[in-house]
Amino acid sequence: MHERHTDRELYFREQSHTTRKHVIPFIQAVIPVTPSLSVLEIGCGEGGNLLPFLELGCSRITGIDISEYKIGNARRFYSLIPGGEKVEFIASDIYDCSSTGKFDLIIMRDVFEHIHDQVRFTGFVRNLLAPGGVLFIAFPPWCNPFGGHQQVCDSRVLSRMPWIHLLPRFIYRIILRTGGESPARIEGLMEIRDTGINLGRFYRIIKKEGFSFLKKSLWFVNPNFEIKFGLRPRLLPGFIGGIPVLRNFLATTGYFIISVPRQEP
DSSP: OTHHHHOHHHHHHHHHHHIIIIIHHHHHTTSOOOTTOEEEEETOTTOGGGHHHHHTTOSEEEEEESOHHHHHHHHHHHTTSTTGGGEEEEESOGGGOGGGOOEEEEEEESOGGGOSSHHHHHHHHHTTEEEEEEEEEEEOOTTSTTTTOGGGOSSTTGGGOTTGGGSOHHHHHHHHHHTTOOHHHHHHHHHHHHHOOOHHHHHHHHHHTTOEEEEEEEEEEOTTHHHHHOOOOEEOOHHHHTSHHHHHHHOSEEEEEEEOOOOOO
């Protein structure tokens, strides 16, 4: 699993595959992906999720990520793709990007669980949506087997150990240190512990910030596991999705499309 987080080209291809095959059909059930659609990805990394939108001819595509290294990779990858120069990549904190304009579709895939002050962030993103625009969010609930992102560990043992992120903080840190993880890796994983979010809190934030759900699906087998591990995606059975504790432990990801209801004149 660790290889996929160090080989950025492989990660780019995997992201593109999953978005092309699973994310775009999910979005198109709510809003057509046509050349007139403007698309923003927050936390775009190397931009793998944006490639299928370029292939579909979307005329305005923007990716923002705080990592200059990842944005540099994105620009390099897209320089080799026909029409790649049409995609704008910005290395910046999203809070410094209010002048980028408004978008019909904003996507955040495996990003929300890394955000500090998710209430403030959700309210800010609302201001980047064009009238009638929608927001696609996908994230792994904190309590799922690898909700702590321990799959990025250098240790092959730790990267395959489910639920260790749920141990008390000091014990988790000791395990990571004993397993040989670098101080930077440990701090990164501890930060994820601080920002990790479960479904109930996510639903409350969305409601508090005035959004409504247009479509949502909880997955027992993450669609991205198809390209990673050859596993067929499976939705979480509906009755489990209604039980807070079970859904948090068994859902490996959630797909959500939300919008701000239009005000009646």
